[in-house]
Amino acid sequence: MSLSIAPYKHRKLTIPFLIIIILIGTYLLVQTFNSGLGIIAPANKYLLKQTSQLNSSFVRRAILVFYPTNQEAHYLSEIRWLYRSWIEMMKYESKNWRTDLIIYTERYSLSFQQLGCIVNEIRKNETEPPRCRIFLYLRISNRKINSVTNHQTIFVDTNKKELFNVNIPRSTLLYRHLSTYGYIDSVNIIAEGYPTFKYYDFILKTDIDVFITKQFAKFIPFVHSGLLVGRGGYSSDFNNRRLARIARDMNWTHQGIPNIGSTWYGSPYIAQRIATLTLDAMLHLYNNEFARAEREQKLGTLLWPDWHYGVLSMYGTHLAVNHLLISEKLNVTKADQLLDQSTTNPDQFDLEKNNRLHLHCWHTEKKFSKFQFKLGQYNQIHPRTLLNDSSAQAYAMRMALESGLMSLEELGQRLRDISNSHPTTRQNDIGNNDYTPRLQQPLTSLILRGLLVFFPQSQEEEYLPELLWFYRSWLEMMQQEPFIWRTDLIIYTEKYTLPLQQLGCIYNRIRINKGELPQCRVFPYQTLDFRNGTDEIDKTNMYLYQQFDKNRSMSLMEYTKKYPYIDSINIIAECYPSFAMYDYILRTDIDVFLTKNFGHFVPHKDTLLVGKGGYSTVFSARRLTRIAKDMNWMYANITNIGSTWYGPPHIAQRIANFSLEAVLHLSMNEFTLPERQGRLGDVLWPEWHFGVLSMYGTHLAVNHLIVAENIHIGLATTLLDQNTDTKDLYDIEKNNHLHLHCWHTFEPFSKSLFKEGRYNHINPGTLMNDTSASGYAMRLALESRLMSFGGLRQALLTSKSLPNS
Numbered sequence: 083m084s085l086s087i088a089p090y091k092h093r094k095l096t097i098p099f100l101i102i103i104i105l106i107g108t109y110l111l112v113q114t115f116n117s118g119l120g121i122i123a124p125a126n127k128y129l130l131k132q133t134s135q136l137n138s139s140f141v142r143r144a145i146l147v148f149y150p151t152n153q154e155a156h157y158l159s160e161i162r163w164l165y166r167s168w169i170e171m172m173k174y175e176s177k178n179w180r181t182d183l184i185i186y187t188e189r190y191s192l193s194f195q196q197l198g199c200i201v202n203e204i205r206k207n208e209t210e211p212p213r214c215r216i217f218l219y220l221r222i223s224n225r226k227i228n229s230v231t232n233h234q235t236i237f238v239d240t241n242k243k244e245l246f247n248v249n250i251p252r253s254t255l256l257y258r259h260l261s262t263y264g265y266i267d268s269v270n271i272i273a274e275g276y277p278t279f280k281y282y283d284f285i286l287k288t289d290i291d292v293f294i295t296k297q298f299a300k301f302i303p304f305v306h307s308g309l310l311v312g313r314g315g316y317s318s319d320f321n322n323r324r325l326a327r328i329a330r331d332m333n334w335t336h337q338g339i340p341n342i343g344s345t346w347y348g349s350p351y352i353a354q355r356i357a358t359l360t361l362d363a364m365l366h367l368y369n370n371e372f373a374r375a376e377r378e379q380k381l382g383t384l385l386w387p388d389w390h391y392g393v394l395s396m397y398g399t400h401l402a403v404n405h406l407l408i409s410e411k412l413n414v415t416k417a418d419q420l421l422d423q424s425t426t427n428p429d430q431f432d433l434e435k436n437n438r439l440h441l442h443c444w445h446t447e448k449k450f451s452k453f454q455f456k457l458g459q460y461n462q463i464h465p466r467t468l469l470n471d472s473s474a475q476a477y478a479m480r481m482a483l484e485s486g487l488m489s490l491e492e493l494g495q496r497l498r499d500i501s502n503s504h505p506t507t508r509q510n511d512i513g514n515n516d517y518t519p520r521l522q523q524p525l526t527s528l529i530l531r532g533l534l535v536f537f538p539q540s541q542e543e544e545y546l547p548e549l550l551w552f553y554r555s556w557l558e559m560m561q562q563e564p565f566i567w568r569t570d571l572i573i574y575t576e577k578y579t580l581p582l583q584q585l586g587c588i589y590n591r592i593r594i595n596k597g598e599l600p601q602c603r604v605f606p607y608q609t610l611d612f613r614n615g616t617d618e619i620d621k622t623n624m625y626l627y628q629q630f631d632k633n634r635s636m637s638l639m640e641y642t643k644k645y646p647y648i649d650s651i652n653i654i655a656e657c658y659p660s661f662a663m664y665d666y667i668l669r670t671d672i673d674v675f676l677t678k679n680f681g682h683f684v685p686h687k688d689t690l691l692v693g694k695g696g697y698s699t700v701f702s703a704r705r706l707t708r709i710a711k712d713m714n715w716m717y718a719n720i721t722n723i724g725s726t727w728y729g730p731p732h733i734a735q736r737i738a739n740f741s742l743e744a745v746l747h748l749s750m751n752e753f754t755l756p757e758r759q760g761r762l763g764d765v766l767w768p769e770w771h772f773g774v775l776s777m778y779g780t781h782l783a784v785n786h787l788i789v790a791e792n793i794h795i796g797l798a799t800t801l802l803d804q805n806t807d808t809k810d811l812y813d814i815e816k817n818n819h820l821h822l823h824c825w826h827t828f829e830p831f832s833k834s835l836f837k838e839g840r841y842n843h844i845n846p847g848t849l850m851n852d853t854s855a856s857g858y859a860m861r862l863a864l865e866s867r868l869m870s871f872g873g874l875r876q877a878l879l880t881s882k883s884l885p886n887s
Contacts, residue, residue, distance in 0.1 A: 140208040140688065140794075141179045141302060144282045146275075147290045148267045149187040150221065158193060159456060159486065160290040161185070162493065163478075165197060165214070166485035167293040169496045172212060174299035177503065180205075180212050184279060186219040186271040188238055198494030202242050205281050207791035208688070211501030217245055217278050219271060223261040225253060246274045252361060259368050265395045266364070268344070272357035280350050280662065281732055283688070287346040287353055291443040291452050293425065293478050298439040308413035309352040311403065312343025312421030312440070316396045320388040324371075325400055332366055334401060335408035342403050343422040344396065345440060351663055352412050359402035364394055367401075410595025413528060425450040425478040433474055441474050450478040528596050529567045529684060532664040532731075535672045536607070536650045537575040546581060547837055547867065548672040548824075549573075551859075553585060553602070553874055554866035555675040560600060560881045562681035568593075568600050568882075572661060574607035574653040584871035586878055592627060592660050599882050605660050609649050610638050627660035634742060641749035644760055647776045648745065650725070654738035661731050669727040669734055673824040673833050675806070675859050680820040689794040690733040692784065693724025693802030693821070697774045705752075705770065706781055713747055715782060716789035723784050725777065726802045726821060733793055740783035741776065748778055806831040808855040815853065822855050831859040 145168060149161055168183050175181065182205060185194070190201045199214035218238035227234045234257065236248050260266045272287050279285050284302055286294075303310055317340035329336035346353050368377065375381055376391045383390065406412045422442040426449060432438065443452040454460060465483040468476045485493065533556065537549055556571050563569065570593060573582065578589045587602035606624050613635055642648045654669055661667055666684050685691050698721040710717040727734050749758060756762055757772045764771060787793045804819045807829035813819065824833040835841065841864060849861035866874070 140792075141176070141284070142205065142208050142282045143179070143181040143284045143286065143302070144184050144205075144279050145181065145286045145288065145294065146184045146271065146279060147186070147288060148219070148221075148271050149185050149290060150267075151187045151189045151191060154191065154193065156456075157290060159482075160452070162485035162490075163482040164290050164292055164294070165493055165497075166488070167295070167481045169493070169500060170481065171294045171296055171299045172500045174296045176299075179299075180208060180210070182212055182282075183214045184217065185214065186217050186267070186275060188218065188220060188224065190216055190218065193490055196490035196494060198497050202239065202245060204245075204278055207793065209792040212497070213501075214497060215278075217275065218242070219246070219267070219275070221267045222253075222256045222270060225257045225261075227254065227257065245278050247276055248274050252365075255365055256361065259365060260394075263364075263391075263394060269357050269360050269364075269395055269398070272346075272353050273361055276350065276354045280354075282350055284348055285346075285350050285353055286440070287357075288440065289344060289442070292345070293441040293481050295433055295438055295441060295474075295477065297433060297437050301437060301439060303348045303415075308415060309346055309348030309356070310415050310417035310421060312345035312347075312442070313418035313423070314341035314343040314396055314400075315444070316387065316390075316393045316400075317341040318387050321397070324389065325397060325404075328367070328371060329401055329405065331370070332363070332401070334363075334405040336401075337404040337407040339404055339407070339416060340400075341418065342396070342400050342416065343418065344399070345421045345442065347417070347421060347439070352414065355410070355412065356399065356402050356406060356414075359406060360395065360398040363401040364398035367394060367397055406595075409597075411528070411597030412595070423474060425452075425474055427474040428476075430471065430473050433472060433477065438474060441478055443478075449475050450482065455482055527566075529564075529666070530593070530596060530664045531567070531569040531684070532593075532661045532667045533569065533571045533676075534653065534661060534667050534669045535571075535573055536653050537573050537672060538609070538646075538649075539576040539579055540609075542579065542581070544837075545672060547863075548833065550866040550874070551863040552672050552674055552676075554862045554869070555677075557874070557877045557881060558862060559676040559678060559681045562678040564681075565882065567681075568596065568598065570600055570664075571602045573602065573604045574649075574657060575604060576607065576609060576612075578604055578606070581871060584875065586875035590624070590626065593663055600878070602878065603660075605657060607649070607653060607657065610635065610652060611643050613639055628656050629658065630656060634746070637746050638742065641746060641758065642775070644758060645749075645772070645775055648742075651738050651741050651745070651776050651779070654734050655742055658731065658735045664731055666729055667727075667731050667734055668821070669738075670821065671725060671823070674726070675822040675862055677814050677819055677822065677858065679814065679818050683818065683820060685729045685796065687794070688730055688733070689796045690727055690729025690737070691796040691798035691802060692780075693726035693728075693823070694799040694804070695722035695724040695777055695781075696825075697768065697771075697777045697781075698722045699768050701769045702778070706778060706785075709748070709752060710782055710785065712751075713744070713782070715744075715786040718785045718788040720785050720788065720795070720797070721781070722799070723777070723781050723797075724799070724803045725780070726823065728798070728802060728820070729796075736787060736791070736793065737780065737783050740787060741779040743779075744782040745775055745779035748775060748782075804855060806833075806855055806859040809857075810855075811853050811857075814855055814858065819855065822859055824859075829856075831856050831863065836863055 147164070150157060165183065168181070172181060185199065194214070194216050197214055199216045201216045202218060203215060205213070205215075220236060220238045225234050225236055234250065234254055236250070236253060237243055237246070256266060256270065268289065322338075322340050326336050326338065346356065372391050376385075379391060383392070386392070403414055407414055420437060421440045423438045423440065425441045425443050426446055443450070447454060449460075460479060460483060463479065463483060465480045465487070468480040535549075535552070538545055553571065556569070560569060573587065575582070582604050585602055587604045589604050590606060591603060593601070593603070605627055607628065608625070638648060638652070650671065703721055707717055707719075727737065753772050753775075760772065762772075764773065767773070784795060788795055800817055801819060802821045803823040804821065805827075806822045806824050807827050824831070828835060830841070841860065844860065844864060846861045846864040846868065849857045852858070852861070
């Protein structure tokens with residue numbers, strides 16, 4: 083088609099039109115970047131209200147507090163009114179939502195037992211009733227250091243070390259310098275307690291002198307990967323300038339946001355990230371910005387509000403948030419009209435019209451004052467007289483008075499009544515047809531994704547072509563991906579070989595922020611067939627992000643030594659710390675291609691999509707049903723579950739752990755020694771075949787977890803693991819195929835024929851307009867062979883670069 087020039091009179095209209103389009107595009111781009119940079123905006127804009135659709139979703143939330151058991155006489159009244167307001171809020175919450183109260187404290191006291199709190203139990207699934215959960219935590223001031231061994235006592239219960247991720251050098255510094263600072267533990271529980279709350283969609287990190295309002299029942303942060311921060315009262319011109327200077331001294335960035343509150347509501351990951359940097363900032367401030375007299379609090383409030391040691395944790399949070407807003411582009415929003423609201427406001431309509439989610443007892447003698455309450459000054463007020471008073475002042479007063487009049491057992495019974503009203507199972511999920519996969523396109527949200535593969539370095543010659551075409555398809559997909567999304571390629575392998583280095587893959591480095599450009603990341607992984615019972619691999623610095631279950635590892639070595647696919651499951655079970663920070667992961671083999679559609683879609687809510695399997699027969703389905711009964715496992719009657727999983731990391735890891743347990747059971751009880759040693763070949767295929775042991779294990783795991791833990795599964799049989807030999811030009815686009823898998827075939831595209839060089843005569847340029855699965859796979863595979871490692875690496879470096887940058 084020849085190029086034609088429009089007449090001048092048409093161009094007069096065209097030029098202004100183009101200018102308008104450019105301006106609109108620029109505005110949208112700026113808005114996108116602003117959201118990625120965490121620019122502070124009106125807080126109500128960042129709330130998502132309950133709707134019928136949201137009500138039907140399972141939302142998991144947790145309220146996190148530190149409770150000083152040794153000061154129970156002083157603080158028990160506060161925990162009582164927080165508990166009472168939590169129960170009141172849940173009356174208005176969707177029956178499918180779950181909000182737990184999590185208390186970190188040193189002792190499972192009689193008071194908590196009477197309140198019905200359970201101890202050291204992580205939430206099992208999304209339909210478990212709301213609980214008060216106690217996690218035994220040793221506060222900083224009690225972490226004594228043995229003067230002889232220099233060993234620090236860190237845990238209340240050494241049998242539950244997995245509940246806390248403790249940075250031992252930092253714990254030692256905190257004890258030496260900040261053990262007398264009263265509020266250090268409120269931050270440290272978030273830094274160390276991540277394993278106890280990472281399962282939740284949203285957490286509320288708060289103090290205990292607070293009240294949860296009815297509005298909290300109706301709203302969640304609009305951005306799943308964002309965090310709302312409450313209202314602080316520490317800022318002055320002097321300390322704003324001083325904190326900006328301190329940030330420069332620390333080589334930290336500083337956004338200049340003042341008065342960041344102590345209450346945070348949003349993503350567990352972001353909260354933990356802020357808490358970690360807050361502790362670092364507090365240590366710096368202690369060592370460099372406060373004189374000894376200030377640290378020993380001999381000055382009282384003499385320097386308040388300009389510079390006061392009593393709000394050290396607020397200064398630390400200020401530095402951490404202002405740094406992370408820029409350096410890691412975290413989505414943090416100042417919600418100073420929603421959180422940390424006053425308990426003294428007498429306006430009858432304020433809570434409702436302004437969506438106040440959370441009230442905080444500020445230092446005041448006005449009603450409601452926590453000081454006056456503890457002195458008994460409100461004892462003459464009957465809470466029933468306040469039922470029709472909807473002001474913040476009256477709500478706080480009523481909750482506090484009722485909590486004091488009710489016994490702890492009565493409060494615990496109120497929780498049980500609430501729990502009994504919540505469904506504990508999802509009744510409509512049994513049967514293949516009910517697992518329709520649902521996708522969403524959050525194109526303006528900053529999404530983190532990881533592509534996880536095991537690469538057998540010992541067979542590099544055979545598998546490198548597959549890795550190269552997968553790498554090439556990753557680059558192709560990112561051209562269609564929203565600019566603010568980040569998708570990393572994560573490779574677990576034995577050695578950091580020269581090809582991986584030439585591809586630009588970085589070694590043993592986890593993603594630490596959302597703004598970092600997409601990376602190919604290589605993590606060292608010791609395959610099961612090369613382990614032995616005496617290896618102390620979990621104590622070496624090389625395997626920082628691998629969690630070894632030594633007993634299971636030894637059993638897998640014994641019973642699956644000849645099974646080549648076990649490591650593809652085991653990397654998901656053992657290497658969770660290396661991918662826990664992603665919103666979604668794709669666990670896949672390497673003989674695959676990502677399509678352009680993968681650049682647009684993520685699973686809906688908390689659903690994990692599983693691909694297309696091909697192992698099921700009537701015989702194997704019946705046998706697996708019987709095996710599930712033998713194992714005392716549940717069974718949802720789902721068949722042909724594929725090897726590719728796409729969804730939340732915690733669900734993938736849960737499935738992987740159960741899959742390995744099932745694999746061991748099958749190996750020990752359902753396969754003979756000749757079968758395990760591969761002597762029978764495929765003589766029993768497709769009825770019962772050791773070659774698909776991992777598929778059988780995943781089958782049992784998924785079927786059990788659907789019923790036992792109510793995990794959300796989508797059978798993505800038309801989205802994942804699609805054939806590479808389809809010739810339909812419109813198939814990928816019209817059916818939203820996200821991922822192509824090389825099945826055993828000799829039709830093009832065939833991985834076997836590709837490796838034999840049968841397609842070498844084809845010029846990939848001739849396939850540019852062939853949009854079929856066959857043409858797409860062929861083109862990318864041929865391009866990956868023709869491109870140098872350096873060329874692929876350069877394409878990665880420019881994949882998310884701004885134009886003309």
